[in-house]
Amino acid sequence: MHHHHLILRVVTKMLVGAIMLFAFYVQFHGDFSPGGGFQAGVIMAVAFILYGIVFGLDKAEQVFPPWLVHKLVALGVLLYAGVGVVSMLLGYNYLDYDAFSPHHPSHGQHWGILLVELGVGITVTGVMVAIYYAFAGRPPPMKDEDW
Amino acid sequence: MTWQFVSEIIAWVLILSGSIFVVIGAVGTLRFPDFWSRLHAASVSESAGMILLIAGMCMHSGFTLITVKLIIIGGFIFITGPTSTHAVANAALTSGETPESDEDSAK
Numbered sequence: 001m002h003h004h005h006l007i008l009r010v011v012t013k014m015l016v017g018a019i020m021l022f023a024f025y026v027q028f029h030g031d032f033s034p035g036g037g038f039q040a041g042v043i044m045a046v047a048f049i050l051y052g053i054v055f056g057l058d059k060a061e062q063v064f065p066p067w068l069v070h071k072l073v074a075l076g077v078l079l080y081a082g083v084g085v086v087s088m089l090l091g092y093n094y095l096d097y098d099a100f101s102p103h104h105p106s107h108g109q110h111w112g113i114l115l116v117e118l119g120v121g122i123t124v125t126g127v128m129v130a131i132y133y134a135f136a137g138r139p140p141p142m143k144d145e146d147w
Numbered sequence: 148m149t150w151q152f153v154s155e156i157i158a159w160v161l162i163l164s165g166s167i168f169v170v171i172g173a174v175g176t177l178r179f180p181d182f183w184s185r186l187h188a189a190s191v192s193e194s195a196g197m198i199l200l201i202a203g204m205c206m207h208s209g210f211t212l213i214t215v216k217l218i219i220i221g222g223f224i225f226i227t228g229p230t231s232t233h234a235v236a237n238a239a240l241t242s243g244e245t246p247e248s249d250e251d252s253a254k
Contacts (some may be wrong), residue, residue: 011226014229
């Protein structure tokens with residue numbers, strides 16, 4: 001197993017970094033081009049899932065431990081809801097981004113949408129990786145020899 | 148004959164020839180007899196057609212950011228296409244599919 005799939009492992013090492021960079025591009029460029037938190041989260045999760053498929057679940061769990069995955073799922077929702085609560089505390093409606101910069105509402109909307117999309121991206125990354133860990137971590141119901 | 152006209156013609160020649168490669172690859176994938184020749188038809192013509200199509204689209208968009216993005220996409224497909232073909236062929240060989248050689252068909 002260790003010397004198998006040499007080409008796949010080399011290509012994966014080349015691609016994982018680029019996939020993560022593309023995920024950040026989609027995340028933070030979402031207000032100028034197609035993209036946003038959902039897509040960026042899935043692309044970021046794909047980098048970890050590809051790494052887990054090629055190098056094995058153990059290596060993937062060393063890089064991105066399951067306890068951190070579960071924390072990130074909650075952190076993203078907390079960030080999203082927290083932006084709304086902060087705007088309420090500033091005396092505006094829930095998720096009314098004008099609250100962050102009352103004199104320049106467009107600036108406030110820029111920051112608000114950036115933070116909300118960041119929360120969405122973190123949660124989607126966490127959920128996708130958690131689903132992959134849950135599926136891949138199950139013991140196989142049949143051995144390979146039984147087929 | 149302005150430069151724009153010339154580059155447009157070069158772009159469309161590249162795009163059309165790339166499309167011909169892709170169509171030939173699709174026909175080969177459908178019509179070839181066994182798994183290995185079909186895989187060959189799909190992968191090789193895809194790489195060639197992809198390079199021509201990306202080059203044609205680069206000519207069409209000129210010196211813009213779109214061209215840079217197209218070159219990056221081309222580099223990605225250039226690496227991942229043959230890799231996926233390798234993965235499929237490797238999985239088929241591991242699961243017992245052996246290529247049919249000339250000696251076999253001569254018998």
